Amino acid sequence: MGSTGVWTVGAVPDQEAATLPEEFVHLVTDRDFQRPDGYADTLAWWSRDCDGERLFTRDEQDPTVLLPTAAGRRFADFVHDANPETAATEAMRDASLALMVGNGSDGLSSVVARKASPIAALYYGLGASVAGLLPGWFGDFLLTADGVCAALPHAERALRLDGERRAEVLERIAEWMTGMGDDPDFVAGDLLDAPLRVLRYAADAGLGVVAFTRWY
Incomplete structure (x- = not known):
């Protein structure tokens, strides 16, 4: 796994959002659909909020230090394998980045984290049921303008938080970024x-949106 995870979410023209998959479908192979052994079991485990297992523990020598448990490493590996790098996905990501140029701060976001996956932190912070409201598959999605309008109400429910709920989610995100x-x-x-x-x-501009994670 790379040392820096970057989750990019950016607006792209609607027409290009609709045609991007067709441009790179010729690069898709049967191997692109292969999953690691036990992937389905881990997906079911995650959908049950990891069966209540603790993903972090305190270092016995230094209680201020958080360490990932076996369950924490299992979830980190699971998210890393959720959207593998293939010839097709890498070509689409390069093309998407080129389309995002000029969006400004409102139309483009790149969340960067050292030695940790931003999307894993977000999903851990939200929990399985709420994270399931987000579009796509563990942080990767491609939406046309119509898809954005359909996804936005669900994303609002998942991400527009305040009060104790927001504080709880932010604390869990920070836990992931510190411990993992x-x-x-x-x-x-x-x-x-x-x-x-x-x-x-x-949604306001009638644009599509592409999101993906890359490691550097």
């Missing part, structure tokens, strides 16, 4: 606010 990654100063609110801002911008 190396970024205690990570701005957890960016994972809630930034993608919602892009989706709202795209």
Whole structure:
């Protein structure tokens, strides 16, 4: 796994959002659909909120240090394998980035985290049932303008949080970034606010939206 995870969410022209898959379908192979052994079991485990297993524990020598448990590593690996890098996905991601140029801050978001997956942190923070309201598959999605309008109300329910609920989710995101990654100063609110801002911008402008994770 790379050392820096970047989750990009950006608005793209509606017509291009509709035709992007067709441009790169010729790069798809049967191997692109293969999953690691036990993937379905882990998906079911996650859908049950990891059966209540703790994903982090305190270091016995230094209680201020969070360490991932076997369950935490299992979930991290699961999310990393959810959207593998293939010739087709990499070509689509490159093309999508080129289409996002010029959107400005409202139409583009890139959340960066050292040694940790931003989307894993978000899903851990929200929990399985709420994270299921988000479009796509563990942070990767391609929506036309109509798709954005359909997805936005569900994204609002998942991400527009306040009070104790927001504080709880932000605390869990920070826990992931501290225990799994190396970024205690990570701005957890960016994972809630930034993608919602892009989706709202795209809905108002009649644009599509593409999202994906890359490792550097």
